[in-house]
Amino acid sequence: MVEQAVAETPGAGVKPDQHGSVERSDAEAVNKKEHRSLYQKRIKIYPKLAKGAFRRWKWVIMAVTLGIYYLTPWIRWDRGPNTPDQAVLIDFPGRRFYFFFIEIWPQEVYYLTGLLILAAIGLFLITSLAGRVWCGYTCPQTVWTDLFIAVEHKIQGDRAARIRLDKAPWGAEKIFRKAATQIVWVIIAIGTGGAWVFYFADAPTLMGDLLAFQAPPVAYITIGVLTFTTYLLGGFAREQVCTYMCPWPRIQGGLLDEESLVIAYNEDRGEPRGARKKDTHPDNLGDCVACNQCVAVCPMGIDIRDGQQLECITCGLCIDACNTVMDKVGLPRNLIEYSTLANVERVRAGEKPRLRLIRPRTIIYSGLIVVVGLIMLFSLITRSDLDLSILRDRNPLFVTLSDGGIRNGYTVKITNKQHNERSFRLVLEGLPESRLSVVGSGADAEALTVGPDSLASYRVFATVPRAALQDSATDIRFRIIDGNGEETINNSVFRGPEQ
Amino acid sequence: MADHKEIDQVSGVETTGHEWDGIRELNNPLPRWWLWTFYACCIWALAYWIVMPAWPLISSHTEGFLGYSSRxxxxxxxxxxxxxxxxxxxxxxxxxxxxxxxxxxxxxxxxxxxxxxxxxxxxxxxxxxxxxxxxxxxxxxxxxxxxxxxxxxxxxxxxxxxxxxxETRFNEMPAYGRDELLTREEIDDVAEYVLSLSNSGSDAAAAARGEVTFAEQCSACHMEDGGGNYELGAPNLRDAIWLYGGDKSAVVESITNSRAGMMxxxxxxxxxxxxxxxxxxxxxxxxxx
Incomplete structure (x- = not known):
């Protein structure tokens, strides 16, 4: 076991290049294959702050994704009286899921399934096109880890300062900086857990209750659990989550092909690497100036020059770091770049690199997305706000009455998804001479009322004279019609004695 | 094994010295987090033994300090x-x-x-x-x-x-055949008459003979029209429902031996x-x- 808390030599964080202006790091890739055993203590990574296009993108995406997460529960959406006015609300006690203009009942949970299928195939498509962009930019683990590192950076300084601080003996400054970092982390973690519960209750009400310690215990427990996991995963587990806990990096192995975007170090151009005097480019050296900046900025603790690795989340920060150095030493940019494995081979063979976006797998994924999307759209558009279900009594199948008539019992369930009470006329078709009666005082087959946004259940008896019955099983239809003429039908069967 | 270490050539890791079909087991240490989780589980188990019912004794079991029981x-x-x-x-x-x-x-x-x-x-x-x-x-x-x-x-x-x-509901129909109150033929005629009340008889002449017997023997409880009486618990004989069956042999059986279900x-x-x-x-x- 390598007992090494910090993969640095003491006192050394940054040494200026003796020969040029390039900042040189002796950062070691702690997750380098040779260094890493699966069975060792985690070696802490001190990612340096990169500057460049990808870093800017990551800030923007972090702001957008966190913004969506924190603000969504506070968006209001008017649905009329007696309904929640929260745009996105998972209402467990009321058994509804509200999403802007869509209201989903428990029996329609297949919409959520469809959404998950779409999300999964979408992820497959993005991965086969652009590699692990989900991991690098939008995964909550990445976003929160990035946020936690940014806090660290603000309070403790950049990589070198953080390493120095860790090595320094405990004193007032160290205690202050470490404590401040932890406090800000905990605040972020509480905010993360806190925002989650707002998706499950009216946000302003719950906020008031939470602050007044009046909220239900489950809210505090949820916040507590999520606070703990956010703090643990964002502050400490970090890249270990991606490498050891998350199945997605492994699944992606099957989704990527040689035409998918990956981050590639142009070995042919870069090697042999080595330090050089300013503005000189010795013939025996490639373009890599061996400044190790790509390693220093890597949040996963790997060296991209070692080639493709499971740990690489393709965040692009090494590209930023390398380009900064290339600009400084006057060499062409993109020694490390987004490329494809096929393009690396093409360049090697003297061909022009190109992007093949249309490939069998991207066509299949796109096709699946279109099909699933259209099915969901169709069912959403044609979805009725009225539902009729008929449960026929099975025990007894039928009852013989004293006048010889035959009676069947049915449970009629009417779902009214409108936000006003409706009254329905229940009609039985396909059974001549039949008579309908509804169980319960005051219940009338001419006017079955169903409350707003709810389900009503009625026991209904259908009776026919024995002579009118032609068969032991007669196909029948129940039809409900409301005052505006809107109607829906459901089929059932009327049973009688064997003829 | 203990005195000399064997190092695996490929991984550079010490082996346990165990070998199966040329495959040697590497002696990698356990991950720290795994080890701590394992210790935590051990402590949890010990605590569980103490506070919860755990060990079977000869005729009972240890109760545990929390006094928990599923019962x-x-x-x-x-x-x-x-x-x-x-x-x-x-x-x-x-x-x-x-x-x-x-x-x-x-x-x-x-x-x-x-x-x-x-x-x-x-x-x-x-x-x-x-x-x-x-x-x-x-x-x-x-x-x-x-x-x-x-x-x-x-x-x-x-x-x-x-x-x-x-205070039980009680009535008793005579067993007309068994107690020889009516003859076989009379019982047959009454049965025909009873069946004719619900239009399921087949012998109009027998029914006509039975009507007389019915008026004498049965109408006191079953009423003159055979419509029955709740007060006496006498079934309605005019409807389509038969507690003991509505074919002739069942009706004859009811008249002959009587029926007396109990609840x-x-x-x-x-x-x-x-x-x-x-x-x-x-x-x-x-x-x-």
């Missing part, structure tokens, strides 16, 4: 369920059957409770769907022997039929609220008057 937990949850129901049960106790039937909330509660009480106590004879069997009345239909309004049903459930309770009295076995719930439930099955 006590069940009793507690039954208690909780009772408490939750008590608000309804109190109202059921206080209300009359008509009041319960008119109050939708109480009615729903009574129907649900009645359904489960029926399944436990009544379904053995009347069937789980209350459709009965030969000799056991179908409670779904609109034909009643002792009356089908709420109070009559409640009375029947309370005291039973030919039960050992003093136990439920008062004293079931509490008042349960009997009320049962009456409401049976009444709701479709034939309640």
């Amino acid at each position: 006590a937990q069940l009793a507690k949850s039954v208690e909780r369920a009772r408490d939750a129901q008590s608000v309804y049960l109190d109202r059921i106790d206080a209300a009359s059957l008509e009041q319960i039937a008119a109050d939708q909330e109480l009615l729903d509660f009574a129907l649900a409770g009645g359904r489960s009480a029926f399944a436990v106590n009544c379904s053995q004879c009347h069937g789980s769907g209350a459709a009965g069997f030969v000799g056991y009345p179908n409670l779904n239909d609109d034909d009643w022997i002792w009356g089908g309004d709420l109070d009559a049903i409640s009375h029947t459930i309370h005291f039973g039929i030919r039960s050992d309770h003093d 136990p009295a439920w008062t004293g076995r079931l509490d008042e609220a349960t009997i009320k719930k049962l009456a409401i439930y049976v009444h709701s099955l479709g034939g309640g008057e």
Whole structure:
């Protein structure tokens, strides 16, 4: 076991290049294959702050994704009286899921399934096109880890300062900086857990209750659990989550092909690497100036020059770091770049690199997305706000009455998804001479009322004279019609004695 | 093995020295987090032994400091369920059957409770769907022997039929054949007449002869028109429903040997609220008057 808390030599964080202006790091890739055993203590990574296009993108995406997460529960959406006015609300006690203009009942949970299928195939498509962009930019683990590192950076300084601080003996400054970092982390973690519960209750009400310690215990427990996991995963587990806990990096192995975007170090151009005097480019050296900046900025603790690795989340920060150095030493940019494995081979063979976006797998994924999307759209558009279900009594199948008539019992369930009470006329078709009666005082087959946004259940008896019955099983239809003429039908069967 | 270390050439890791088919086991240390989780589990297990019932003894087991038992937990949850129901049960106790039937909330509660009480106590004879069997009345239909309004049903459930309770519903039809009150031929004629009441007879001459005997022997209970009498528990012979079968041999058998089914009295076995719930439930099955 390598007992090494910090993969640095003491006192050394940054040494200026003796020969040029390039900042040189002796950062070691702690997750380098040779260094890493699966069975060792985690070696802490001190990612340096990169500057460049990808870093800017990551800030923007972090702001957008966190913004969506924190603000969504506070968006209001008017649905009329007696309904929640929260745009996105998972209402467990009321058994509804509200999403802007869509209201989903428990029996329609297949919409959520469809959404998950779409999300999964979408992820497959993005991965086969652009590699692990989900991991690098939008995964909550990445976003929160990035946020936690940014806090660290603000309070403790950049990589070198953080390493120095860790090595320094405990004193007032160290205690202050470490404590401040932890406090800000905990605040972020509480905010993360806190925002989650707002998706499950009216946000302003719950906020008031939470602050007044009046909220239900489950809210505090949820916040507590999520606070703990956010703090643990964002502050400490970090890249270990991606490498050891998350199945997605492994699944992606099957989704990527040689035409998918990956981050590639142009070995042919870069090697042999080595330090050089300013503005000189010795013939025996490639373009890599061996400044190790790509390693220093890597949040996963790997060296991209070692080639493709499971740990690489393709965040692009090494590209930023390398380009900064290339600009400084006057060499062409993109020694490390987004490329494809096929393009690396093409360049090697003297061909022009190109992007093949249309490939069998991207066509299949796109096709699946279109099909699933259209099915969901169709069912959403044609979805009725009225539902009729008929449960026929099975025990007894039928009852013989004293006048010889035959009676069947049915449970009629009417779902009214409108936000006003409706009254329905229940009609039985396909059974001549039949008579309908509804169980319960005051219940009338001419006017079955169903409350707003709810389900009503009625026991209904259908009776026919024995002579009118032609068969032991007669196909029948129940039809409900409301005052505006809107109607829906459901089929059932009327049973009688064997003829 | 202990004295000399064997190093795997490929990984550079020490091996355990165990080898199977040329595959050597690497002696990698366990991950720290795994090890700590393992220790934590050990401590948890020890604590569990102490505070929870754990070790079997010869005739009992260690109780544990928390005094937990699944039996006590069940009793507690039954208690909780009772408490939750008590608000309804109190109202059921206080209300009359008509009041319960008119109050939708109480009615729903009574129907649900009645359904489960029926399944436990009544379904053995009347069937789980209350459709009965030969000799056991179908409670779904609109034909009643002792009356089908709420109070009559409640009375029947309370005291039973030919039960050992003093207030039981009781009647006794003579065994006309066995006790030689009527001859075979007379019984046959009466049976034809009874069947003709529901238009299922086949011998009009026999029925005409039987009508005279019926007026003499049967009409006191079954009424002159054969329509039956709730007060006496005499079945209606004009309708399409036959408790013991409606073909001629079954009717002849009924006249010859009589019929006397019995139902136990439920008062004293079931509490008042349960009997009320049962009456409401049976009444709701479709034939309640």
